Amino acid sequence: ADLVGTWEGDSWQKRSGVNVWTFVLVDDKRGIAYLPVGAPTFDRWGGDRKGKNLYGNSIVAVEAATGKYLWHFQTVHHDIWDVDLPSATLIEVRRGGRTIPAIALMNKTAMMFILDRVTGKPLYDVREVPVPTETDVPGEQPWPTQPMPVTPPPLARTSYAASDLVELSMDCEFRGFGKGAFLVTHDRVDGIDAKFCHLVQTREYSRNHKTSI
Secondary structure (H helix, E strand, O other), X not given: OOOEOOEOOOOOOOOOEOOEOOOOEEEOOOOEEEEEEOOXXXXXXXXXXXXXXXXXXXXXXXXXXXXXXXXXXXXXXXXOOOOOOOOOEEEEEEEOOEEEEEEEEEOOOOOEEEEEOOOOOEOOOEEEEXXXXXXXXXXXXXXXXXXXXXXXXXXXXXXXXXXHOOOOOOOOOOOOEOOOXXXXXXXXXXXXXXXXXXXXXXXXXXXXXXXXX
């Protein structure tokens, strides 16, 4: 596949991450190996790698005997949440009186993608859904859409609002919500005593750490 347009400039070169993160799945009958490729680094900041980042957060199918590329399917574009992939699972889908060999791929956001083992095409509808891109993080440019399966629906809750968080007292206000796609924790992580609501420890970091909301 063509790297042009999915990585800004030569940002794909000398890049850590985008590696096989866990166990390789093999369909020995068809001689196909399915490689679960992880996120590019930095895991939670992509300002130096703008674009979809081809092969990151993707299942990549190759010939098991030769390593020849067959197809890939990306589950997250321009990952800034460290949503590495687990190993996939071999399944069969019965449809219209026939049995289709497939793989089921579950990611960290409780979404399951069901793909044809041979072609890599989704067997159920997957939509490119617009997502928030506004952020205060310097240099960051989140991708404006993300692939989300319609069937099956997410197997767990995928989002939370500030109103879902429990405030233990007026002194325990939740501050630091970023705009749009991120919660920004600035340059440190604080540990709060949940019973008495006071700071018990803090750890400084050299750069901002973020997580999705």
